[in-house]
Amino acid sequence: MQDQILIEMKGVQKWYGGYQALRDVDLTVRKGEKIVLCGPSGSGKSTLIRCINRLEAIQQGSIVVNGHRLDDSIKAIDVVRQDVGMVFQSFNLFPHMTVLQNCTLAPIRARRASKSEAEAAARKYLERVRIGDQAEKYPAQLSGGQQQRVAIARALCMQPKVMLFDEPTSALDPEMVKEVLDTMIGLANDGMTMICVTHEMGFARQVADRVIFMADGQIIEEGAPDAFFRSPQHARTKQFLGEILAHH
């Protein structure tokens, strides 16, 4: 079932008051696909992925996740959030809980897992992001890179079908970027469906099936990484790539 469609956005429009954040966005994501979203700040890329798990409401258009149409009902939102994991720029770990408790809370509360079940699964995922020995620590005792890997493990504990990454390395010190990207690459190699908002073009080259460029709330251009980086079509894409690649 390589062709199964997991996310389908059609004609999505979103406003913040009078400001239009998303303009007529269409996006289809198939199972196992890795997509990198890039674009200047304020282009709507974060808003786009935040609409997929309904952290933001849309005003027009439709979003279907794993066959479930997202509307305003709590039930629909619930079903969709069960299938979608998210990793934030600022980690957003729960500071008053240990690493292990961060990972077990949602499975226990939202999936009705038993404590021992949830802990066994959490330890497995913490091993997978190579942080198993820190399970009893509190987030503040970990480095930024470690915290972000915990955040990835925490999302994986809910066994999502899709993972959304919202600039996961932007808040990290440079020496910690690699450990988080390596974790994400590992996840990609295991076949996880991923949508990543990131400026890490090396990562895009290495794992993305498609790179999508956004500006002013619209998808301007998309393509396979090779073609996208070698011969961008639009002037805005060229300008953006020129600016961002000049620093690398």
Added chain:
Amino acid sequence: MAPHFGLPEFGFLLRGLQWTVLLTLVAFVGGCTAGLAVALLRTCGHKGVEWITRIYIGVFQGTPLLLQLFVVYYGLALTGLKLDAFVAVAIGFTVNASAFLGEIWRGAIQAVPRGQTEAAMALGLHYSSRMRDIVLPQAIRISLPATIGYLVQLIKGTSLAAIVGFIELARAGQIVSNQTFQPLLVFGVVGAMYFILCWPLSWWGSRMEARLALASQR
């Protein structure tokens, strides 16, 4: 011949102290319970409900507590509901405390970073779990110094209950002072009792504040 300040008088003050403590406890526990409800309603996201709670807080913060006690004690009596003095002041203080604690906790709930709620939502946690497991534990820590500060104000504020004839510590001191003609001694003892009650709490509150300041620096 007026009696001197002796053991029986001291005992009378102690009973007053008991009532002060009891009234404080009832008002604080009741105020915490109702105040939590006020804080949750005030931050629930429903415009109408938030507005009503805002008015509730505004009314009880914006009018003198003395007036509120009058209304509960004499006002309700006019409608035929004759309340015992303790019950009346307990209700008055509870309602008043719920408005002040509600406002303190409203601020604390809103001080918990938005990202915490978003992460919880993204994980599929419902409102009750988000509040109970994520937001409130952090909000309570943030609000602890202010809450303790309010408790100290409440202890001292219970002396207002004397106005409707309830004999707590301050009123007991006044009575003993009138009997013995030793106001300096009597009110000195009364003041010491309040101090012994309040000072450790104030000290604890400022220590919590220093700790939180330290924790937020890390």
